[in-house]
Amino acid sequence: MDDAPPLDRIDRNILRALQQDADRPNTELAAMVNLSPTACLRRVEKLKARGIIHRTVALVKPDAVDLTTLVFVGVVLDRSTPDSFEAFEAAARGLSGCLECHLVAGEVDYFLLLRTRDLARFNKLHAGEIIKLPGVRQIRTFFVLKEILSTTALPV
Template sequence: MSDDDLAKPVPLDRIDRNLLRLLQADASLTHAELSARVNLSPTAVMRRIERLKAQGVISRVVAHVAPEAVDLTTLVIVGVVLDRSTPATFAAFEEAAQRIRGCIECHLVAGEFDYVLMIRTRDLPRFNKLHVDEIIHLPGVRQIRTFFVLKEILSTSVLPV
């Protein structure tokens, strides 16, 4: 990856940061509600939000779904070691990992594992089936270590802006 491929930080002023904090807490706030909280007109707020989107600061707006509400209360962390450290092996694994049902995160890491996956599923039998049918068959996998989360202490997508 070249330096040109890395995202460059976008200069943000106090109002931009306030808007980002507010939107991370509740993206359904209207421009009028946001304008009252940051002391700008709704039109100015709309322009700033559009600029933040165009600059890639706001990458998308989503609804956070409670795992309990959709019966996906089991969170499993899977550490994966690949048999080879080649670009082709990494690419094949990454493409296949994105197709695993319930895989909500996949990270290339340094240390004991090559990748760490975060998988949401209904229960242990469902994870076991996923493990047997899909995870152990991912391309290039040499070793898998599985960690079942007993209690989630913190789970957030909110960035400290």
């Protein structure tokens, strides 16, 4: 069990601000959360050391890199065993354009979220990689017509 103290209001304010723009200077962040720059930097470092902030990334606009087609793929496996799940998950980690892979309860075993250039590129991905993933019995594909909300920010 984690003996670290719970997040306080200032920690949560820091996390909210960093989720909006992790590239802002520490002095700006400190002013936003009403701390000195030294105290703010110390808090950010503690959040990193505790694993609460586990990495910092740049979010790339999909249309800027010609990856405008977003696809949800539901996958049903032929067996529900730990070995079949492990094999599928290991292979899914290497799937081209796969942004997310989730084991779910319901009519499918997994949902994959993929980004690709267009329908033709997805068809190649489907035929060349997705149906060849270990244990795949059935695939259900859902093409996104319009993205209503897409965020990485958690409601802290």
